[in-house]
Amino acid sequence: MAWIIVILVLMLLPMFLTALHFWNKSVDLAKxxxxxxxxxxxxxxxxxxxxxxxxxxxxxxxxxxxxxxHVAEQxxxxxxxxxxxxxxELRVVGVCGAYPLVHVANKMIFARHHYLFETLRREKIxxxxxxxxxxxxxxxxxxxxxxxxxxxxxxxxxxxGFGSVMAIPLLRDGILVGxxxxxxxxxxxxxxxxQAQFERLRLLSGQVLMVQNLVHVYxxxxxxxxxxxxxxxxxxxxxxxxxxxxxxxxxxxxxxxxRSAKEVNGDFYDFVEIDEDRLLVLIGDACGKGIPACMxxxxxxxxxxxxxxxxxxxxxxxxxxNAKLHRDxxxxxxxxxxxxxxxxxxxxxxxxxxxHTDLISYVHEHIRQISPDGTAxxxxxxxxxxxxxxxxxxxxxxxxxxxxxxxxxALNKDAEEFGVERLVAAFRHSCxxxxxxxxxxxxxxxxxxxxxxxxxxxxxxxxxxxxxxx
Numbered sequence: 001m002a003w004i005i006v007i008l009v010l011m012l013l014p015m016f017l018t019a020l021h022f023w024n025k026s027v028d029l030a031k032x033x034x035x036x037x038x039x040x041x042x043x044x045x046x047x048x049x050x051x052x053x054x055x056x057x058x059x060x061x062x063x064x065x066x067x068x069x070h071v072a073e074q075x076x077x078x079x080x081x082x083x084x085x086x087x088x089e090l091r092v093v094g095v096c097g098a099y100p101l102v103h104v105a106n107k108m109i110f111a112r113h114h115y116l117f118e119t120l121r122r123e124k125i126x127x128x129x130x131x132x133x134x135x136x137x138x139x140x141x142x143x144x145x146x147x148x149x150x151x152x153x154x155x156x157x158x159x160x161g162f163g164s165v166m167a168i169p170l171l172r173d174g175i176l177v178g179x180x181x182x183x184x185x186x187x188x189x190x191x192x193x194x195q196a197q198f199e200r201l202r203l204l205s206g207q208v209l210m211v212q213n214l215v216h217v218y219x220x221x222x223x224x225x226x227x228x229x230x231x232x233x234x235x236x237x238x239x240x241x242x243x244x245x246x247x248x249x250x251x252x253x254x255x256x257x258x259r260s261a262k263e264v265n266g267d268f269y270d271f272v273e274i275d276e277d278r279l280l281v282l283i284g285d286a287c288g289k290g291i292p293a294c295m296x297x298x299x300x301x302x303x304x305x306x307x308x309x310x311x312x313x314x315x316x317x318x319x320x321x322n323a324k325l326h327r328d329x330x331x332x333x334x335x336x337x338x339x340x341x342x343x344x345x346x347x348x349x350x351x352x353x354x355x356h357t358d359l360i361s362y363v364h365e366h367i368r369q370i371s372p373d374g375t376a377x378x379x380x381x382x383x384x385x386x387x388x389x390x391x392x393x394x395x396x397x398x399x400x401x402x403x404x405x406x407x408x409x410a411l412n413k414d415a416e417e418f419g420v421e422r423l424v425a426a427f428r429h430s431c432x433x434x435x436x437x438x439x440x441x442x443x444x445x446x447x448x449x450x451x452x453x454x455x456x457x458x459x460x461x462x463x464x465x466x467x468x469x470x
Contacts, residue, residue, distance in 0.1 A: 064094025065117075067211045071204050072096045075197050077182035078163075081120065082208055083132065084178045085170075090132055092120035093178075093215075100183055101132070101165070105157035130155050132167065135179050139169045141202060145192035147183070161185065164192035168205040170212065180208045247271050249279055250344050251396070253467050255437035256283075257445070258460040266293025267404045267460040270301055272308045277345040280308065280317075283462050285356065285404040286335040287376075293458075300325065300335050300377065314341050314352045318374060318387040322354065325378035326385075334378040338402050340464060342394070347466070349400070352389035355379075357405055360424055362431040363398040367424055399440075400464040401427050406457035407444075413453040422451070437463050 064082055072080040079097030083090040095117050098110045102120055109115045127136040131152040135142060147153045147162035156162070163184035170178040182201055184193065246254050256269040266286040273279055284300055286293035303324045304317075311317055318339065325335065338356035342349055351359045355376030361368040374387035403423065410418040426447035430440045441461055448459065 063211065063215055065096060065113075066094075067208055068094040068096035071180060071182065071201065071208065074204055075182055075193075075200050077193075077197075077201075078184050080180065080182045082178065082180050082212075083125070084212065085136060085176050088126070090125040090127075090136055090179060092117070092123070095120055098185070100158060100162055100185065101153075101156060101181065103156060131165070132179055132181065135167050135169050136176055139171060139176055141168045141198070142166065143193060143195070143198045166193050166198050166201055168201055170205055170209045172209060172213075177209070178212060180205050242268070243271050247273075247279060249342065251347075251467050252279075252342055252344060252394075253437055253465040254279075254281060254462070255441060256460070256462040257441050258458065259445075259455070260458050261406065261455050262289045262458075264291055264294040265458050266297060267406065267458040268297040268301060269402075269460055269462050270304065272305055274308055274311045274341070277343060278311075279342045279344075280304075280311075280314075281340040281342065281402070281462060281464060283338045283356065283402045283404065283460060284335050285337075285406070285458070285460070287333060289458065292333070296329065296333055296335050299328065300337065314339060314350050314389045315387045318352055318354050318377070319382055319385060322375075322377045322380070322385045322387075323382035326381055329378050334376045336376045340400065340402065342464070347394045348391060349394040349464075350389050350391040352387050354387060357403055357408065358420070360401040360403075360427055361392070361398060362401075362428060363395055365432075367428055369420075369424070394466050396466050398466045399431050401444075402462040402464075404458060404460040406455075406459035407448050407461065409457060410448050410452035410459070411454075411456065412451055418448055418451050422447070437465060 068080040068082050071077070071082075077097070079099035080095070081092050081099045081101065082094040084093045095113070099116065099120065102109065102116070103123055104119050109119045125132050125136070127133050131142075131144075131147075131150070134152065143164075143166045144150050144153075145164050147165040148160050153159040153162055153165075165181065165183045167179055167181040169176055170180060180201065182193070182197075242258070243256075246256065254271065258265055258267050258269060260267070266289050268282075268284050270282045271279060272282065282301075282304060284297055286296040286300070300321065303321050307317055307320050318337070321337070334355075336356040337354040338359065339352045339354075340349055340359065341351075351370055352372055352374060353359070354374045356374075359370040361370060370390055370392070372388040372390050375385055379385075408418060408420045408423050412418075423444070426444045430443040433443065434440070441463055444461060445459070449455075
């Protein structure tokens, strides 16, 4: 009978072992699933706390403080600080609890979280200096059971009251980006950090690193949103500066168009009525692009309009605008300006320029380039700057073109400039075809657009025509 039992056991043993193997695997799989679910819940809770910190506290700072609290709760630490490594220094970006690793011997800083954080944020820890600086160099985690007995902590005034400290370096692709440090207070009945707590902090450091990445993304988005808001403001400002309509001045027809290379324009045009018989047509091109150039054009337009009430001569006008810009702008900021003073009573036009492009005239099928001397506005003081002007009879059938160098300096794919010669040819051709001022400008601008590979500078054109009979 016994041998029958032995045979049955031998027969059933492989089945039993197989069943035991699968049972162990199922138990192991269930445990791993439980661990994975627990980690998922932790990360979910962590992200919820992170987003709450962004919304309810002080933005990025609030999120980093929330991350420090999460680490403290998960490791049973009394205090946690998160450092970021930037520009060769460690600086605190988030803190929780009465974090003791501070170089100021003032108990008042622990009275409020804000006081402690501001104090810690001002401290700069260089690699190789003290305990945390050593972590930055070795990039190795450390667990210190009794920091009060460790000479690396003697730099802190209250080191004798320290308890246990543990720190983990934060590495991204092998590069140090920060340190997370947890601490206890030896004056309280708290035992040193255990190995399990140390391993827990090591696991949580990945979540802290994730938060840092999210904070950087959030900060970049916020920065771009601020830039977008500033650009939107500049665009509205710029649109408000451009004349809402072209002046109708008897036999004079005046049209203009501008297109920017960036979000906002450094070019501008304007029409300033001096009196019932004289109109000042302006075209300007500020150095640079974007918002700084836009602000400079706004200043120039404001000065030009304020001087119109006391206008004497075009030369004096340019000198006065230059004096104001030289006084109120930096040395490296300047603007070029072209000015046409129309006199409809006497059918005259006076042209002056401050470092701007030539005035191009088409009359009786002939082209003339007019280029009086004058330096850009804002560069020279008023006792040195001088501006010449040229006065011409404005005959019927005459067309004048003012333009910014964004048209003449447009580049093709071979980095060749469109040039003044091509621009003058396009202007002549458009004048010969005729049509409305808008159609004439469209043909000139199309010639430039067909030539250039990409618009790299602001482009502005102003056409002034004498529409009377020849």
